[in-house]
Amino acid sequence: MRPGRRSMTTAQSPGSPITMIDRVASLLQVFDGHPRLTLAQIARQADLPRSSAHRILQRLVELGWVERQGYQYRLGLRMFELGSKVVQRERLHQACLPFMYALHRSTGLTVHLSTLLSGEVLHLERIGDWPERGETWRPGGRQPAAHSAAGRAILAHLTEADWPDLTFPPPATVYGVRTRTQLRRDLERVRDRGGVAVDVQGCTAGITAVAASIGPSGGSLRAALSLCGPAETVPVQEAGDAVRIAAMDIWYAASGLTRRPARVPAITRAC
The missing domain is CATH 3.30.450.40 (GAF domain)
Structure with a gap:
């Protein structure tokens, strides 16, 4: 392997499944101890770009894992059901x-x-x-x-x-x-x-x-x-x-x- 070239087994592309799971997990974890958060707060605490956090949240809202109330988000009933x-x-x-x-x-x-x-x-x-x-x-x-x-x-x-x-x-x-x-x-x-x-x-x-x-x-x-x-x-x-x-x-x-x-x-x- 050429020097400086990274193997696909040791590096993940930004859109890879493992990276996406990590992002979703870090986003959901910010709700621990915080019933409601804004998009800016979620992005900052999850250490995610605001656009990425918004895209993930939108999908989680569609799935019922997260609920949106105005400018704030909270965990949805689907999470409660699974828990x-x-x-x-x-x-x-x-x-x-x-x-x-x-x-x-x-x-x-x-x-x-x-x-x-x-x-x-x-x-x-x-x-x-x-x-x-x-x-x-x-x-x-x-x-x-x-x-x-x-x-x-x-x-x-x-x-x-x-x-x-x-x-x-x-x-x-x-x-x-x-x-x-x-x-x-x-x-x-x-x-x-x-x-x-x-x-x-x-x-x-x-x-x-x-x-x-x-x-x-x-x-x-x-x-x-x-x-x-x-x-x-x-x-x-x-x-x-x-x-x-x-x-x-x-x-x-x-x-x-x-x-x-x-x-x-x-x-x-x-x-």
């Missing part, structure tokens, strides 16, 4: 942990907290060491929503119009869901069971899982609590009752509502 979702998710996570530990102690099964992410479920938390192998069952692991009990528990709480784009990769076993028609039939069974989804070796050979959605039908939370264990030892009915009760208790705790927690039934696993 509220983060707070709700964190509140849910903190509310879940005591119930997840109690559920693990009373059942001896592994407990997962999962959320719907596009067409997959993402496992956020796990209490229990089994299964020892299988990356898709660990925190951070993903499974197709149509294949997993947690995914189907969440989907059963949504109208089909609200479903994300679902994929139907070849299931790991002959018991897995293969088509949208099969999925619809399974979701009807989930609703008939009071919102409890059951997967017997459909997602992974040798594993049975039961799950219940957390929160009301049609809500924006899209999270589920599930139990899993060796297929030959999990008592499906008792495990389903336990996870449904715990999911309801978690929702009340996360919402700050007073409710006497129901007693989670102890489970006697088959030998």
